[in-house]
Amino acid sequence: MARLHHANIRILDAKRSITFYRAIGLQHVGTAALAPGYTLLYLASAHGDEPTIELVVNDTDDPDYDRSSGAGHVGLEVEDLDQVLSALAALGVEPEGPPSHPAGRTDLNPVAFVRDPDGVRVELVQAPWRVPHDEVPDVLVEAVGV
8 A cells, every 4th residue: 555645846946935835835844954955845734734745955066966847756655665666576667776764864764766657756655754853954944934
């Protein structure tokens, strides 16, 4: 069994994006500061639902980092990551790499990325995957409003 965990959106301006999603009715509910300049901001409805949007702030100079509209992925939480990967392997679908903890953080459950038949990137997240509550990096405090 799988459930939607989040939709990942790569953003250019955190303050502008947070303001937009707040106007829709979402609120900032968690942060994962994975590296300097690389932060995930989790948004959910004001009703306290599980996160639905994961905004990515990545200040990389890597020219291959895709910031185009639609870049990102869909995150699905699965009960048994290894079992799902085995089922996909039987279909000829291999992960981009072995399951791993995001940024090597063992406090976060492992994830693996695959592509669906149309090339959409899908993150498989080992359940239960709880939203981290790291301190918001100083450069994003104004954007997030904390």
